[in-house]
Amino acid sequence: MEKYLIAPIKEIITKFPEVGRILEEYNIGCVPCTLGSCLLKDIVAIHNIPLEQELNLMYRLEKTIYPDRVVKKSVFKKAAKKTNAKEINYSPPIKRLVDEHILIKKWIELIPVIIENINNESGDSRQLILDGLDFIRFYADKFHHAKEEDILFEYTDKNSDIIKTILQDHESARSHVRATSEALKRGNRNLIAEHLNAYKELLKEHIKKEDEILYPWIDRDLSTTQVGELFAKFNEAEVKIDKETIEKCKSFIKELKQRIENLKIKKEEVK
Ligand SMILES: [Fe+2]
Ligand SMILES: [Fe+2]
Secondary structure, eight states: HHHHHHEEEBHHHHHHHHHHHHHHTTOOOOTTOSSOOOOHHHHHHHHOOOOHHHHHHHHHHEEEEEETTTTOOOOOSSSOOOOOSOOOOOOOOHHHHHHHHHHHHHHHHHHHHHHOOOHHHHHHHHHHHHHHHHIIIIIIIIIIIIIIIGGGGGGGGSSSSHHHHHHHHHHHHHHHHHHHHEEEHHTTHHHHHHHHHHHHHHHHHHHIIIIIIIHHHHHHHOOOHHHOOOOHHHHHHHHHHHHHHHHHHHHHHHHHHHHHHHHHHHHHHHO
16 A cells, blocks of 8 residues: 555546545545645645544555455544534634635636626626736735745745645636636637636635645644744735725625626616
8 A cells, every 4th residue: 555655646546536536525626636746645644634534534545446455444542533624723824815715705606697697799798807807816816826825835845746736726727817818808708708617616626725725734834933924924915015906806896796787687678
């Protein structure tokens, strides 16, 4: 089993697809991961699942990889601590990033209905998408992703696979924004929908990965001094950010549902 513990997960899943399915049962979503170069042993460590579940997971993986082998199930002796992934205790600076995700999630949740109501002939529809792209560029990227990339990740091993995956997600998100903007200029409805949708899917998974895996993993290794330092660095970075634009981003999300409703009404009137 040792040789698989130090093998990239994509290789293992390709050889034993059942491994991917078992990992998903433990909320370890390696199957849709874009890189797949994390080692099995690191994946188990990063997810920090309760020990009883970890022993059970390892037993099932070994049985899947070596069906003919007699695998001894390790006995869990201590009482399992009840953990709930939704009740993660983040340090104050990391909690701030989790809270910023809430605003970003409100935007991505509405992307499907925005796509439904894209109308190349309507200036309002076009403006809504332009404002959405500005929201991503400023709030999700300049304000949020920059804090992750320039500050938070300095506290991690930037060569680790999980950070590489996260950085690749950020790049892919940026390329979908550029492609949506290009498609909007050309008035290509299908391409606008395709890239907005791809952005939504990517960010949904990305935020889940950060909230449930990356941030708890980073938090576990931060000393009290580092938590304070991080908090101060986030404050410093935010002072330099244009407050007015941040407020504009918050208003954009607040008014988004109403603007979509107005688009729907106009669409009905045209019919
Ligand atoms: Fe991120
Ligand atoms: Fe994030």
